[in-house]
Amino acid sequence: MTTRMRAEIGEQPEALRRTLDSLLPRIADVGLLASRTRQVLFIARGSSDNAAVYGRYLTESQTGRLATLAAPSIATTYKKKIDLSGVLAVAISQSGKTEEIVETLSWAADCGARTIAVTNGHGSPLAEAAELALLTEAGDELAVPATKTYTTQLAALAVLGVGLGAQVDLADLRRVPDEVERLISETEASPALSQIAGELASVPGTVVSGRGMAFGTALELALKLKEACYLQAMGLSYADLLHGPIAVVDADTPAILVAADSGPTLPGTVALARRVTSEGARAYAVGGGAELAGASSLALPGPGLPEWVAPLALIVPGQLLVEKLARTLGFNPDVPRGLNKVTQTD
Amino acid sequence: MTTRMRAEIGEQPEALRRTLDSLLPRIADVGLLASRTRQVLFIARGSSDNAAVYGRYLTESQTGRLATLAAPSIATTYKKKIDLSGVLAVAISQSGKTEEIVETLSWAADCGARTIAVTNGHGSPLAEAAELALLTEAGDELAVPATKTYTTQLAALAVLGVGLGAQVDLADLRRVPDEVERLISETEASPALSQIAGELASVPGTVVSGRGMAFGTALELALKLKEACYLQAMGLSYADLLHGPIAVVDADTPAILVAADSGPTLPGTVALARRVTSEGARAYAVGGGAELAGASSLALPGPGLPEWVAPLALIVPGQLLVEKLARTLGFNPDVPRGLNKVTQTD
Numbered sequence: 001m002t003t004r005m006r007a008e009i010g011e012q013p014e015a016l017r018r019t020l021d022s023l024l025p026r027i028a029d030v031g032l033l034a035s036r037t038r039q040v041l042f043i044a045r046g047s048s049d050n051a052a053v054y055g056r057y058l059t060e061s062q063t064g065r066l067a068t069l070a071a072p073s074i075a076t077t078y079k080k081k082i083d084l085s086g087v088l089a090v091a092i093s094q095s096g097k098t099e100e101i102v103e104t105l106s107w108a109a110d111c112g113a114r115t116i117a118v119t120n121g122h123g124s125p126l127a128e129a130a131e132l133a134l135l136t137e138a139g140d141e142l143a144v145p146a147t148k149t150y151t152t153q154l155a156a157l158a159v160l161g162v163g164l165g166a167q168v169d170l171a172d173l174r175r176v177p178d179e180v181e182r183l184i185s186e187t188e189a190s191p192a193l194s195q196i197a198g199e200l201a202s203v204p205g206t207v208v209s210g211r212g213m214a215f216g217t218a219l220e221l222a223l224k225l226k227e228a229c230y231l232q233a234m235g236l237s238y239a240d241l242l243h244g245p246i247a248v249v250d251a252d253t254p255a256i257l258v259a260a261d262s263g264p265t266l267p268g269t270v271a272l273a274r275r276v277t278s279e280g281a282r283a284y285a286v287g288g289g290a291e292l293a294g295a296s297s298l299a300l301p302g303p304g305l306p307e308w309v310a311p312l313a314l315i316v317p318g319q320l321l322v323e324k325l326a327r328t329l330g331f332n333p334d335v336p337r338g339l340n341k342v343t344q345t346d
Numbered sequence: 347m348t349t350r351m352r353a354e355i356g357e358q359p360e361a362l363r364r365t366l367d368s369l370l371p372r373i374a375d376v377g378l379l380a381s382r383t384r385q386v387l388f389i390a391r392g393s394s395d396n397a398a399v400y401g402r403y404l405t406e407s408q409t410g411r412l413a414t415l416a417a418p419s420i421a422t423t424y425k426k427k428i429d430l431s432g433v434l435a436v437a438i439s440q441s442g443k444t445e446e447i448v449e450t451l452s453w454a455a456d457c458g459a460r461t462i463a464v465t466n467g468h469g470s471p472l473a474e475a476a477e478l479a480l481l482t483e484a485g486d487e488l489a490v491p492a493t494k495t496y497t498t499q500l501a502a503l504a505v506l507g508v509g510l511g512a513q514v515d516l517a518d519l520r521r522v523p524d525e526v527e528r529l530i531s532e533t534e535a536s537p538a539l540s541q542i543a544g545e546l547a548s549v550p551g552t553v554v555s556g557r558g559m560a561f562g563t564a565l566e567l568a569l570k571l572k573e574a575c576y577l578q579a580m581g582l583s584y585a586d587l588l589h590g591p592i593a594v595v596d597a598d599t600p601a602i603l604v605a606a607d608s609g610p611t612l613p614g615t616v617a618l619a620r621r622v623t624s625e626g627a628r629a630y631a632v633g634g635g636a637e638l639a640g641a642s643s644l645a646l647p648g649p650g651l652p653e654w655v656a657p658l659a660l661i662v663p664g665q666l667l668v669e670k671l672a673r674t675l676g677f678n679p680d681v682p683r684g685l686n687k688v689t690q691t692d
Contacts, residue, residue, distance in 0.1 A: 045585055057420070
């Protein structure tokens with residue numbers, strides 16, 4: 001049986017092609033709206049929040065603008081106005097219907113921010129509330145764990161980064177759909193996929209770590225392992241892991257390490273894999289090239305893309321791992337217990 | 347045997363008194379330095395990062411200034427300059443010696459920010475690097491899990507908030523040391539302390555949740571459970587928990603819910619306790635008054651303090667729980683495996 005989640009993982013190359021075709025022509029619109037702002041404030045929850053983490057690192061490392069994450073409860077629970085003049089507020093929500101996010105974006109506008117929505121919800125309240133809507137073209141997503149709505153959000157955020165002035169080669173962004181297609185095949189052909197799923201099936205928890213541009217990928221993989229496999233998965237940056245939680249990594253608690261196969265965060269990730277394995281724990285690599293694979297117990301392939309755009313594909317082997325692990329554990333990944341497709345929080 | 351950690355928990359009333367005596371006279375200095383800025387950017391890791399989460403909610407909800415958390419790797423790994431004019435950068439580190447934090451604060455100054463250090467390291471590199479040092483008076487802390495250095499950081503951040511213009515009653519802040527003293531006695535006299543520790547001793551993991559002003563407390567309690575009890579503890583805001591991770595809460599995975607006993611986040615926390623217990627899982631309250639206790643399976647007392655200042659004491663029952671659970675599990679909480687007192691990350 002093919003799960004809905006697996007089918008939607010396979011739909012990502014087309015979804016990314018459609019999204020890039022639709023959004024690359026909007027780069028100038030982003031630049032115009034952003035020209036009167038000096039910094040970015042992302043507003044998001046769940047998988048969209050993990051996409052925002054990519055957005056912040058991309059924006060800060062490539063455009064020289066401060067980019068941080070909002071605390072929605074200031075708007076929705078504390079109902080406090082703060083000074084957001086000069087701020088570009090970017091709200092991200094796959095459905096565009098989560099009231100908390102719509103309310104927080106409207107609050108940001110009232111506080112003086114310019115507003116952009118990144119959403120797959122064409123005609124949604126969020127798209128309507130923003131000055132500029134970057135609509136992703138993921139199509140309908142039926143499995144509860146977000147896959148193609150997540151990677152197309154990342155594509156929209158890459159377009160946002162370019163609109164904000166990132167000095168990058170757009171050809172690398174255009175290569176992403178083909179690279180995702182190749183990576184799906186390569187991952188499914190790898191014996192490590194079944195081996196890692198088999199090992200994770202017998203542990204109570206795992207730590208997922210990445211840094212900088214790949215930190216959002218680590219958070220997203222941890223979230224997927226929690227929601228579809230009910231695994232106690234902690235997503236942590238490399239540095240935060242060393243500030244305490246490294247204590248939980250032992251023979252029963254493996255670490256999953258994600259990295260692009262180049263870039264300034266790779267050496268630290270490789271060193272972390274060595275530390276984990278030297279302490280008798282298992283380290284599973286996702287991406288990071290031959291160097292990270294060599295330092296890890298088992299390794300899944302990663303994309304052949306520069307670091308700034310690698311996250312758009314780096315989550316894909318993780319998605320396949322989650323889907324396989326859920327089935328290995330006897331769960332249906334399409335319908336996790338206790339979750340709905342549109343989460344309402346206040 | 348009394349552990350070093352337990353002794354240092356007991357030293358918090360005096361440490362808080364000394365810190366407040368020392369820092370309350372610095373309110374005007376904070377105001378002067380901040381007058382040429384419009385927003386706050388916190389720089390921290392580990393427990394200090396959890397203190398920063400309190401700082402951001404306090405600042406945003408009480409002063410109308412945007413307050414967010416920095417990504418240190420932009421400074422230290424990507425080595426990218428970003429525009430921080432108009433930003434007040436506040437670096438927090440108990441030792442003041444973590445190179446990553448010192449380097450990131452210096453980077454912030456180079457990027458145009460004004461700078462404050464919050465540290466227990468008198469004469470430390472971080473204190474020297476900042477324009478204004480808010481020195482905490484915790485004294486020497488020998489147990490690896492931070493207790494009195496954490497709560498005195500929160501006291502310094504409360505002083506920061508007042509310096510930034512928070513309209514609060516300083517008498518509530520001055521009441522904190524006595525309230526911590528009372529809360530230690532009340533918690534140790536409560537049968538729930540042993541009961542909760544006994545139940546947590548047999549589960550692989552737990553979720554710790556709080557929202558808004560209490561979110562940092564949830565993160566800090568989760569961190570302590572990880573580093574001293576090797577428990578898979580996930581700290582999540584109430585809203586993030588509902589966006590996926592709620593799926594992991596079941597009969598084997600209890601939830602610990604922290605809240606002040608008043609304030610706008612209390613109703614949501616009470617509702618979450620009801621949801622958790624209605625699904626057959628255990629919910630343990632820390633604070634939240636009679637309402638949260640009534641909705642939970644077991645409850646630890648909380649401080650009788652207004653929400654804005656409650657976090658300075660709300661972590662204390664959690665510290666006592668961690669210390670007791672570590673001993674119940676046969677661990678020495680003073681010296682967790684794999685950790686040093688001063689964490690060096692790059």
